[in-house]
Amino acid sequence: MVIHPVLLIAIPLITAFIIPIFKKYGAAIAGGAIAFNMGYAIGIFFHVYSNGKIYETIAGFNPPIGIFLAIDSLSALLALIINLFAFINFVAIGKEANYKFSMLYLLAIAGSTGIVITGDIFNMFVFFEITAVASYALIAGKKDKKALEGAIKYMVLGSIASSFILIGIALIYSQLKTLNIYDIAARIASMDAKIKWASFAMLLTGIGVEAEIFPLNGWVPSAYQGASEGVASLLSFAPSKAAIYAIARLMLVIFPFHATYEIALWVGVITLLIGELAAFMQEDVKRMLAYSSIGQMGMILIAFSLASQDLKYALIASLFLIVSHAASKSSLFLLSKSEKMHGMASKYAGIVSVLSLIGMPPLAGFWGKWYLMLAAMDEKLWLVIILIFFAGIVETAYFARYLHRSIGNDGELSLRYKATMAAMASFAILFGLLPLVYKIASLPLWGG
Amino acid sequence: MGLHNGDKMMRYEEWSKLARKASKRSLWMVHFCTGCGAIEMPPVMTSRYDMERFGIAPMATPRQADVLLITGYLTVKTLRRVIQVYEQMQSPKYVIAFGSCTINGGMYWDSYNTIKHLEKYIPVDLYIAGCMPRPEGIINAFLELMKLIDEGKARGWERYQKYYDKYKENQRRVFNFEVKEEEKEEKEQKREKNEEH
Amino acid sequence: MLDIIFAELVVAAIITFFVREKLAAIIAFFISLLPLLALLDWASNYGFAIINLGIENHMKIYLAGVTLHLAITPLSWFFALMILPLFPVIMLYSYSFFKENDGFFALMLLSLFATFGILLSRDMLSLFLFWEMMSWSSFLLVYRSKDKNAIMSYLIFSVFAAFAILFGIIILWHENSSLLLSDILNISGKLGFVAIASIITGFAVKAVIMPLHAWAPFVYSKCDEPFVAFLSGGLSKLGYYGIFLFLFSLKGVDILQNYMTNVSWNYLLAVFGALSAFFATLIAILQDDLRKLLAYSSIGQLGYIAIGFGIGTPLAITGALFQAFNHAFFKAILFLAAGIVAYRTGKWKISELGGLAYKMPFTFMATLFAIFALAAIPITSGFASKWLLYEAAIQQKYVFIAPIMLIAGVGAFLYSFRILYGVFLGENRHDSVEEAPKSMIAALFILVLPLIIFVVFPGYMLDLMKPALQAAGIESIAHTKFAIETSLAKYNSIAVLITLMVAMIPAFVIYKARKHRVTSFEDNYLAGEPYELHKPAMHAANNYYKPLKKVLLPYLEPGATYYFEKIYNGIKCVSNAVRRIYTGYVQDYAIYVVLFLLFVMGWLIWI
C-alpha cells in the first residue's frame, strides 16, 4: 500500500472545491470522498499500528525548512476517529446535506485531519482556520435565531483565538526562526523564558477556545444548542478532538515542563467540574450534552497533562477517553433529534453511549477512567482523583435523568439514522473489547 | 342465612351427662341490650348479685356464647340483628327473653313497629316476666335454665332446626320480605349444603 | 469448562433477545442450569476439601490489553451455591410471567454471566469489571421499570459504589503493583485502611446497609418481580461476598485494626448492620405497598448479615453466611409470591388486597414457609441462622447490638403478619382469581426445599460453608448433623421438630374429637349487622399499624432518603450557580478569554 498521508487532507479539500460544479451530485461526491478518506485513514492506522511512524514531506523541501506531515500512533488514531465518524455522521445526515453543506463538511474534515497530521505549527494554524470557518458556516447553516447566535459567539471567540494563536506562533518564530514542531521542540530551551511562557499562554488560550476548556468555552453551549444534530455531532468529534490533540502536542512535545503540566492539570480539573456541574441542571438536551462535552474535554486534558509527565497509563487513558467521547457524544447528539428513544437501535445507542461516558466496563469509557485513575495514583493526586469521582457521580445523575426522560415511543427517526447511531455507539464497545487502543498507545510518539 | 336446621334431628339425650353438667355450670351469655331492661344487667354482674359465682359470664360475641339474653322489646330492625346473632351462636344454645315486651309486647302492645311475640321468630327457652324484672329475677331465671338444661328440657335450638322453615316464614312476614320462587330454591340449596353434621 | 460456559451464556443472551418469549424462557432456563452443573462438577472433582487452586489453574481472558484471572475457590463455591440456583428458578417463573419478550431473559443471562464472573474473579480488575457488568446489566433491568426514582437512584448509587471500589482497588494496585487478589496482603497503614474501608463502602451499597440503602426501596418496589427476587436474593449477597472476600479472606480486618488499634472498625460495621436491621424493620411495619414492605424487610434482614460480619467471630460469621443463604431463598420466594399476586390481581397495595389464601393455597403455603423463615420460627432454617447471630452477640457481650437484633426480630413478626393478613387472609375481595400457573408454583416450591432441608439438618449447612471458612482461616463451630453447639448453649433441631410433632398429637386429638362445619366468609360476627352493609369497611388492613405509626413516625420521618435528597438539591444549587458563568453575552466570554490569558501568563512568568 502506498502511504501518502497528504491525501487525507488533499482529497476532501479538492473534492470540496469540485462540488460546486456538480451541484446535483454534490452530496454523493462528498460521500464518496469521505468514504475514501475513511478507508485511507483505516489503512494508515493499521500501517502505523504495525510499522510505526510515517513522515511525508511536501513539495520536496525537507524539514525544518519545508512543510512536512508526521503521523505517529496518536495522530493515526485521531485521524481514524475523525474520518470514521465523519463518514457515519454523513450517512446519518443523508438528504439534509446539500452541496453547500457537503462542501463545508468536507472542509471541516480536511481541516481537522490536517491539524492532526501536520508537523508544522503555522500549518496547524491554517488548518485551524479552515476548520473554524467551515464550522461557523455549518452552525449558521441552520439559519434560525439560535443557530446564528451560536455561530456569532463561536466566530467572535474563534477570531480572538486565531489572533492569539498567531501571536503565539509569531513569538516562537521571533526567537527560533522556525515553524517546524520538531525543530521548536528541540530548541525550546534556548528561548527567552518570558517569551516562551508568553507564547505558551497565547497558544494555550487560542487552541483552548477550540478545545472547549474553561473559561474559554463560552461559545460551546450555544453553538451546540443552535447547530443541527449532524453538525453538533461533527463538532463533538472533529474540531474539538483535533484541538485537544493540538494541546496534547503542545504539552507533550513543545512545552513538556512542570509548570505547563500543572496549569493544564488544574485547568482540566476545573473544566471537568464546571462542565459537569453546569450540565447537571440543564433542561435542553443538546445544551446538556454540550456541557457534558466540556466536562469530558476537561478529563481528556487531565489525561494529556499527566501524559506529559511521561506516564504511559495517562496516554492510554486519554486515547480511550477520546474514543469513548467521540463515539458516545456523537451518537447522543444524533439521538437528540428526537425527544424520546424509540426502537431497539436507538435505545441501544443511547444506553451504550451513556454507559460508556459514565465509565461502565467493558466499554471504552471505563478503560479511560481506569487508566486515568492509575496515572493519577502514580502522581498521588488524591484531590484530583476525588474530584474526578465527584464529577463522575454528578455526570451519572444527569445522565440518569436524561435516560429516564427519553423513555417513550413518540419519535420519528428513519431506520438509517438509527442504524448509524447504533454503529457509532458500537465503537464504544469495540474499542473497549479490542486491544487496539492499548497497543497503539504504547508505541513511541514522534518528537517524544 | 339459614344455617341451623336439620331434617334428622340430633337428639339431646345422646349427649353425655357430663357435657350437660359442664354446660349448665358454664353459661356464657351474650346480652342483646337495646331494650330498657339492660339497666338491670350491671347489678347482676357486679358485687351485689355476682352471677359469676354460677359460672355465668358475659361474652362479647355470639360465637363464644351459650345464652342469648334479650333485654326488652325488639323492633323490626333489631329483630333482624337478633336473628343473625342467634344463628351465629353455636349449639347447644339457649334464649332467655327478658321482660313483658318479649312476651306480649308489654307497654308497646299497640306499636306498629315492635315485636309482640318473640317466640314466633326465635325459640325462647325461658321468659322472665315483669316490667322490668329485678336482678333476682334474672339470677332466678338462670338457675331455672340450669335446671332445664340438666333435665334436658331446654331444647329451643333443636326446635329452631326442626321448624326452621316456619320460623323463617314468620320472620319474612314481619320483614315484609317477598320471597320469590327462585330465591326460595336458592336458600334451600344453601341450607342443604350447610346441613349440620 | 468455564470458557465454554461463559461463551454459551453470551450466545444465549443474544439468542434470547430475538426469539419469542416462551422459547426464550426455555433456552434461558436450560442455559442457566449450566453454571450449577459446573459447581457440581467442581464439587465432585474436589469434594468439599479445601483446595485453593494454584495460579496455573486459573483461566485467563485477554481483554483490551489486560489479562483477567478466573478460578473457583471454596468461598465462591459457597456463594455460588447460594446465588446461582435462583436463576433457573426465576427463568422457570418468568416462563408465564411475561407477556412478551422484551429483553428480560437476555439481560438476566447477562446478569448470570456477570455473577459467575464476580464469583470466579481472582484479580481485582476482573472483579471490578464483572461487578460493573453486573451493575449495568441490572441497571438495564431497572431501566425497564420506567420509574424515575428507581432509575436515577440505582444508577447513581451503583456508580458511587463503583467509584468507591475503584478507589480502593487503585490504591491497592499502587501499593502492591499487582492486581491479583493473592497479593493484596502487602499493605498496611493509612493507605491500606483507606483502601479497605472504601472497598467495603462500595460493596455495602449493593449489600444495602443503611445509610446506603436509599436506592433499594425505589428499585425493589418498581421493577419486575423475578428480577427483584434476584436483586434481593442474589445481588445483595454478592455485596456481602465482596465484604467477606476483602474483610476475611484477604484479611482486611487486620489491615483495619493495624492502622488504628484502639477503635474496633468491625464493631462499626456491626452497628450499621444493627441500625439497618432496626430501622428498616420499623419502617417496613408502616408500609402499605407490598413491594416497599418487602424492600425494607430485605434491608432489615440483610442487616443481620452485616452484624454477623461485624462481630467477626467464627460463630458470627457462620451465622451470617447461614442467614445469607436463608435470605436468598426466602426473600426470593416472597418477591416471587408478590409477583404472583400482582400477576393475578394487578394490585400492590396491601389494603386493596385480601382473602387470597383460599384462592391460591399453594402460593399461600410457600409464602407462609418463607415468612416462617423470615420470622425465624424454629420450624424453618431461618431460626438457626438468627440463633447463631444472637449467640455470637452475647458471646462478645455486645450489649448494644444484641437487644436491637432481638427487637428487630420481633418487628419481623409484625410486618410478616401484615403480609399474611392483608394479602392472603381477611376479607375475600377477589372472586375471579385463580391459583397461579404451574411453573410459578413449581418455582416457589423449589425455593422452599432448602429451607426445610436445612432446618432438619442445620449441620449440613455448616459442612457446606466449612471449606470457605477454613480457606479464610476461620475455624468452624462444633456441630453434628442435627445439633449446633456453642460455648453458650446448644441448639438441637431434631429435638424441636420431634417434640413439635408429638405435641401435635393432643392438638390433633382435640381437632378431630369434634366435628366442625366450615362457614362462609359472609357469616361473620359484626354486632349483628349484615355483611352487605359493612362491605367497604370489612378489611382492617387499611392503615393497619395506625397506633404504632402515630408513635413512631415522628422519629422515622427524616430518613436517609431525605438527606440524600438534600445533597442532591445542594448540588442542584451549586449547579445553578455555576451555570450563571455562561451569561449568554459574547462580550463576557471575550473577557474570560483575556482573563485566562493573563492568568496563564501571570502563573508562568511571575510564579
Add this chain to the structure above:
Amino acid sequence: MDMIGIAIKITILIAYAIIGTCTGLLFMGIGRKIVARVHNRVGPPFYQNFIDVAKLLSKKTNISHGWIFDLALLFSISGILLTLLFLPIGGVQLLSTDGDAFLVLYLLAIPSLGFALGAGASGNPNAGVGVMRALVMMLSYELPFVITLIALMIYYDTTSLATIVRMQSINGIKSWAITMPPFMIAAFAADMALQGMLMEQPFDIPVAPHEIASGPMVEFGGKYLGSLMLYKAIALVAETTLFVDLFLGGGVVAHGNFAFVINFIVWLALIFLLFALSILIAASFPRFRIEQAFGFYWKYEAIIAAISLIWVYIMVIK
C-alpha cells in the same frame, strides 16, 4: 440412652404437659376468684375453668372458617406444649438442654402466630385489629424483656436456660439472681413485661372485649375457643416459669435425692405468687391505650431495663 431411659423421659414429658395444663387452668380459676374477692364478690369456684373448657370442647356445633382457621387450634396447643417442655421446671431439665432462651422466645411465637393466622383467616375485622394490637403489644413488652434477658445472659455468660438455673441454684435462695441489686431492677422490668405477656390489665388491649369484641378470638367458639383456653392456661405456666427460671433460680432450693419434690412445690408456689401479683395488678388498674402501653414499655421500662443492663455490663467488664 437406652430404651427405658427414653421411655421414662417421655413419661415425664407427658406428665409435665398434663401438670402444666392442669396448673394453668387451676390458676386461672383461682385468679378469677381473687379478682372477685378484690371486687367484693364471691366469684366462681376455683375449678370453674375446667368446667368451661369441658363445655367448650363438648359443644355440638363448631364453626370453622377454612383450613387456615384450623391452624390456630393445631399450632396453639402444640406450640405452647413445645415451649413448656423446653423450659426447666422446678430444676427439672426436660428438653431445655437442647435449646436455650432464644429458642424459647421463638417457640413462644409459634402458638401466637398460629393463633393470629386463624384469627386473620376468619376475616373478621375485629380479629384483624386484635391481632394488630397483640403484635404491637409484643413489640412493646419484648424490648424491656430482651434487655433484661441479655443482662442475665452476659452476667452468667450463657444463653442456656438450664445453665442459668443451675448457676442460680448453687447456694439455694442466696444465689438467685433477684438477690443482686441490678437484677432486682431487671426483675421489676421483666415483671412488667410479664404483665403484658400474660395480657392482663392494664395491658389486655388485644382482647379488649368492649372495644373489639374480644379481638382475635371473636370468631372462635366451641373446640377452637376451648383449645385457646388450654393454650392460655399453659402459656400462663410457661411464661411465669420463664420468669422464675430467669430470676428466681427456677425455684430450686434443695439438692439431693427427692429434692425435686421440694423444688416442684417451691416452683409451684413461685409461679402462683407471680400470677397472683399479676392478677392483683390487673384487678386494680384500668386498661391502657395501645400507644400508652407502647410508650410505657419503650420509654420507662426500657430505661429501667437498660440501667440494669449497663450495671451488669460494668460488673462483668470489671
Add this chain to the structure above:
Amino acid sequence: MNFAALTLPCYITVAALLSIGLYGVISKSNLMKIFISLSIMETGVNLLLITIGHIPGGTAPIENANFAKYVDPLPQALVLTAIVIGLSVTALAIAVLISYYQKNGTLEYKEGMKW
C-alpha cells in the same frame, strides 16, 4: 536576532491595535462594531508578524544584485495567509450578520441562549 533589534514604535502600535480591538469586542454591543474590532485585532497581529520579520536596514526579500541584507520573507508569507483567512472570516461574518439582521431586525446583540 534579539530584542534590541525590534523596533519600538511598531510594537507600541501592535499593542495599541490589539488593545483597541479587544476593548471594542468587550465593550460594544453592536455586532458590526465587534467584528470591526476583531479586524483591528487581526491587523495588529499582522503588524506584529511583519515587525518580527523586519531587520533594520534590510531590503525587501526580492532576489536582486545586492541582497546582502533583506528582511525575513517567511513572516510576510504568513501575513499574506493570515490576511486571506481574516478576509474570509470577515466575509462570512458579514454574511451571518445579514442573516442575523433579517431575523432580529437589529444588529444589537441580545442575550439569547444562556446558562
